[in-house]
Amino acid sequence: MSTAAPATPTAARFIGTSVKRREDRRMLTGHGHYIDDVVVPGLLHAAFVRSDLARGRITRLDVEAARELEGVRAVYTAADLNGGQHEYWQTMVGRDAPYPPFRALADGDVRYVGEPIAIVVADTRYIAEDGCELVEVDYDPLPPVLDPHVAADDTEQVVHPELGTNVASEIPAMPNPDLEAAFASAAHVFEETISQHRHLQVPMETRGLVAHWDPGARTLRIWASTQSPHEYRAFFARYLAIPENCIRVTMDDVGGGFGQKVFAMREDMTVVLATRKLGRPIKWIEDRRENLVAASSARAEDVRVRMAVDAEGRIQAVDVEHTEDVGSYPVPGPGSSAAFTAMMFTGPYKIPRLGFRNRAVFTNTNGRAPYRGPWMMETVGREIMMDLVARELGLDPAEFRLRNIVRSEDLPFTTPTMMVYDSVTPHETLLQAVDLVDYEAFRAEQERARAEGRYLGIGISVYVEPSSMGFGLMSQEVATVRVDSSGKVQLIMGTASHGQSLETTMAQIVADHLGVDIDDVVFIQGDTDIAPYNAGTGGSRSAVYSGGAAREASVRVHEKAIEIVAHAMEAAPEDLEIDGGVISVRGTPSRSMTLREVAELAYVGTDSLPPGMEPGLEATARYKGPRFTWSNAAHICTVEVDVATGHVTILRYVVSEDCGVMINPMVVDGQIDGGVVQGIGGVLYEHMIYDDNGNPLTTTFLDYLVPTAAEVPDIEHGHIETPAPGNPGGYKGMGEGGAIGSPPAVVNAVADALAPLGIRVTNQPLGPNDVFALVEAARAATT
Amino acid sequence: MNEVPVTVTVNDERYRAFVEPRKTLADFLREDCVLTGTHLGCEHGVCGACTVLIDGDAVRSCLMFAVQADGAEVVTIEGLAPPGELGPVQEAFREEHGLQCGFCTPGFVVSVHAFLAANPRPSRTEIREALSGNLCRCTGYQGIVRAVERVAAGIAGAPTAAPTATGDEAAS
Structure with missing residues (x-):
């Protein structure tokens, strides 16, 4: 171009205004036109036979009765389809990343409940499901690998025998004498293990696709419910060893993804292999049980955190040991988010030293996939630790944060992982959130409530989001x-x-x-x-x-x-x-x-x-664009806990966000709200549970509890608008932030409410039974 | 499979078809009537995405067989306003950013129609309780609650009571 782009629009009529949506x-x-609305001539419908067992050998697989059912056009197993596979890797992480062994359909053994074993293709979905009922599978059970801490060192009971280990990927500990010296000389050293349980992404539209291999034209047409049509095309070109220009992938309206719909998964691969063999268009629409059991899971990780603090309450060093349960067939690569968890662990605070090691571990469970802020264990671990340490030091959690937070005069600020914050406002957003919630007034109210035997609490969470990772x-x-x-x-x-x-x-x-x-x-x-x-x-x-x-x-x-x-x-x-x-x-x-x-x-x-x-x-x-564009926010949540029932009621929820120039403030607030409620749900209601045999127990929406309008508070917003220096529009990404900041805010609020009982909260979820158990245990300890 | 005849009036149009007795009303609406605005989010009666009006009542069409709707008057999302137009509830959802991915939206809009017809002046608590039969994963319900309040308050010319079928019918 002959001239540089002008710095400002000719007429800024639309940017910065809450234009109503054209969608x-x-x-x-x-x-709207969603994946199940796609109809093409000759369309067939698929359903899957899935494993009922977490781990075991398949001793018999009989599909003959299903094949004979009127209206069934094909029944395929691994023997029919898996030979059509070529390369398996995702563009985002590259061909050299560690991967689980790949297979479309289970071949000889099963590795999680819900693993696809056979696909039935029929004239209608009803008939396809009838066909699934006629498929007989016998197993020789093996003990399931379920505890990532045990599995990490186990080379006998392994999820993937081809690998000989359950460690999917690893960030090893590095010798760091400076870090150890900081711990040795610190006035205070605290250690705690903080965990979060298994969440599910739960898009309201389940997964699904329509695929058609045209044997005459030798082209593949895919209609997908995806966050990335080009990744589907690139992936299937490699997977089938056909040129990308022979594949066309389209998506219309997609009913939510939250990370679950970025990468092709095993059902997608199976449907594509099936149409390649059959030469007819096939539709597969996941049902909700499949989605809750077998689509993908998230979180399911813990951190052991050591924190060194000087006599003035300034953090000198943090050392983290991070363990992730990535299930059996995660995406992308090994399913680990640890590199970003490490990178962001010191978050908005001036913490000069960080030690970090990680192991991502395969288990015989549903594979991990990205979920809105996949690395957010750094915020969960750090912000819960901030409150635990503040209480030990006798400092208010807000005051402890203020002693350590990055301020405008510190910019540009370089973190111990060599990230340079050029334009962030954690101090300003914290102050704005404190002001919005009227923190001091709440503390006074809390004191009065405690005198009446009521348990009110307030929780803070501050984070920096590495948006738009380049x-x-x-x-x-x-x-x-x-x-x-x-x-x-x-x-x-x-x-x-x-x-x-x-x-x-x-x-x-x-x-x-x-x-x-x-x-x-x-x-x-x-x-x-x-x-x-x-x-x-x-x-x-x-x-x-x-x-x-x-x-x-x-x-x-x-x-x-x-x-x-x-x-x-x-x-x-x-x-x-x-x-x-x-x-x-x-x-x-x-x-x-x-x-x-x-x-x-x-x-x-x-x-x-x-x-x-x-x-x-x-x-x-x-x-x-630039490698990183930093956005940041502070969340404050207030709750009342009924110690007789364990029930948590959120009283207020305040977010102060800096996402730079807001293109559409209405959309920004909507993104914050959705993320916050996912985080609230994750702490208080949602929990994908496996029993000791690796059987999922939360297989319907009556068991896996997505929050409803009746449970969620009104969310209050404040904005600090600091234009990003690294891009001409001054924008900062913010789509994931709500879900990153909210879980520790809620946990800290509950912990603050229960602190008079001597209760410390390090684990989630915090459903009524969990809170009641904490209260009971505390009472037992004092009597 | 034995198929049986059903006749259902949907959005003032009569549909006759032969269906398997096991076919859900939701599948009948989507496949036989080609009214794909009715969405299936769980097929076990929790998420509410498939909500339609049957003789004026909000019903989960995934929990009902098409044969059970024989002779009934059904209104789906497509029938709540004349083609290309937004009714007051729909307009309020747009004004208040009550939808993002849009998948749950038809169920919410239909449920809200039935709710406001029965309770035109609800409190915020009543609104939140009434909406608790529908799941949304995108909005955190903030814009949805505001949208219902907006309709109930009669803002921007919205009627105090929502229509139960097309705008023409509601006026008559």
């Missing part, structure tokens, strides 16, 4: 902005918005930077034949990366339009401005051209273009 009309009227495939995004011959705009992106409102927010960016009305911008995504290759939507990356690409492409088209008009009207480009799709001479609005007239020149009246100019009026921009 809503179709969704509100029942005209590694590998994730380091760039792409947008095409095309003015069509009628002067209207197509915005074509590699995103896969599935609730993030990109159809609205990206159009806001284009409207401002191109200079058109937002209603003239149509957003197109999710089709690998149309949209350029990219990573999709996840990782709090869209504002920075997709926004950066949309902005750059818009600016290029804007500049070209200006050049065309300048030539046609014999005006100087710097005298022209564009607004509402009309380019005019500044101060002389009568001298103007519409974007439609410009487009007509660009496509048809090409002899009127400036000499040498390429015809057309579109631009594709790839935006490579």
Whole structure:
């Protein structure tokens, strides 16, 4: 480009305003188009036979009766399909990452309850499920591997015999004399083990896909419920050893993902292998039981934390031993988030030294997949530890945080993992949240309540979010902005918005930077034949990366339009401005051209273009962003605990967030709210439970309790808006933050309420039974 | 499999089909009537995504067989407003950002119609209780609760009582 992008939009009409969503009309009227709405001629329907056993050998597998059922078109087992597999790896982590051994269908043994053993393909889903009932499987049970701490050192009972170990990946301890010296000389050293249990992502739309191998054209067509159509295409090209350009993947509306729908999983692979063999389109829609048992799980990890503190209450060092249960077949790679857990463990505090080691361990359970802030054990471990240590030191948790928090005068601040915070506001957000909740008033109220025998508590959580992580495939995004011959705009992106409102927010960016009305911008995504290759939507990356690409492409088209008009009207480009799709001479609005007239020149009246100019009026921009864009927030939660029943009631929930320039404040608050409630649910209600035999016990929504409107509080928001210096729009990603900050805020509030009883809270969940057990144990200890 | 005839009036249109007795009303609406706005989120009656109105009452169409709806008047999300238009509940959801991925939304909107028809002036607690039969994983319910309050308060010309079928019918 001949000129640099202007620093500000021509007319900032849309960025920064709560534009109502352009997605809503179709969704509100029942005209959204989700995966189960896909119908193609000749469509068949699939259902899976799954393992009832956590670990064991398959001694008999008889599918003959199912094959003979009228309406069943195929029944496939590993013997039929697994030979069609070639490479198995995800682009995000690369071919050299550690992986579990891969297989579409269980072959000879089973490794978790819910593992797919056979696929039945039939004329209807009803018949496919009838067919599944007729498949007979006998097993020789083996003792399941369930405890990651035991499994990590066990080479006899292993989940994957091919590997000979249960350790999926490891960050070894590094010798660190400086760290040990800090612990040796510290005024106080505290140690605690903090855990979080197994959560599930629970998108309201379960997984699903339609796949069609056309044996004549030798092409594969996939309709997917995915966060990343291009990853599906790239993955299946490798998996089947066919060229990417023979595969087309599309997604329309997707009913939530939360990390579960980024990567192809075993059912997807099986359906694709099945259509390759059968040559007919096959639909598989996961039912809720399958989703709760076999889709993927998350969290299920613990940290042993040592913290060294000086006499003034300043943290000198933290040492962390992190263990993750990654189940049997995690994605991506080994399913570990430990690198980011380590990177962010010191969070918003001036902690000069960090030791960290990790083991990610296979167990005979549902495999791990990313879930909104996959590395967030750093915030859970650190923020719960902050409260435990504050109480030991006799300091208020807010005061202990204030003694250690990064302040504006500390910037740029380098963490012990060599991350440089250029623009963060943890101090400011903490103060704003303290102010919003009226912290001192609550402490007074709490004291009065305690005198009446009521247990109120307040919990703080502060974090820095490494949004928009610019590694590998994730380091760039792409947008095409095309003015069509009628002067209207197509915005074509590699995103896969599935609730993030990109159809609205990206159009806001284009409207401002191109200079058109937002209603003239149509957003197109999710089709690998149309949209350029990219990573999709996840990782709090869209504002920075997709926004950066949309902005750059818009600016290029804007500049070209200006050049065309300048030539046609014999005006100087710097005298022209564009607004509402009309380019005019500044101060002389009568001298103007519409974007439609410009487009007509660009496509048809090409002899009127400036000499040498390429015809057309579109631009594709790839935006490579900074490695990190730091956003941050402080959460404060207040609760009342009924010690007679163990029931926790959230009284207030306050979030102060800094996500830089807000493209659409309504959407920002909506993202915060959704994440916060997922975190509240995770602490108080949600728990995927396995029994001692590896049987899942939470297989319906009556057992796995997603919070409802009746349980959640009104969420109050404050904003500190510090533009990100690393990208031209000043945006910071924030999609995951709510779910990162909320669990420790809730845990700390419950712990604060129960502190007078001598109770310390280090584990979750905190359902009524769990809280009641803590109260009972404390009473038993004092009598 | 034996198929039996059913006749169901859906959104003022009559649908006749032969269906297996085991076919759920939800599948009948989605497959036989091609009204795919009714979504299936759990198929065991908890999430509420499949909620439709049957003779004015909110019903989970995943827990009912199509044959049980023989002769009934059903209203689905598609029938709550004239094509291309938003009814007051839908408009309020849009104004208050009561939806993100949109999958649970039809069930919420239908449930809210039935709720406000029965209780046009609910308290916030009553709203939260009434919404507890529907699950949403995106919004944290904040915008949904606000949307119901907005309709109940009659903001922006919303009627005090929600219609139970199309706008035309409700007016008559």
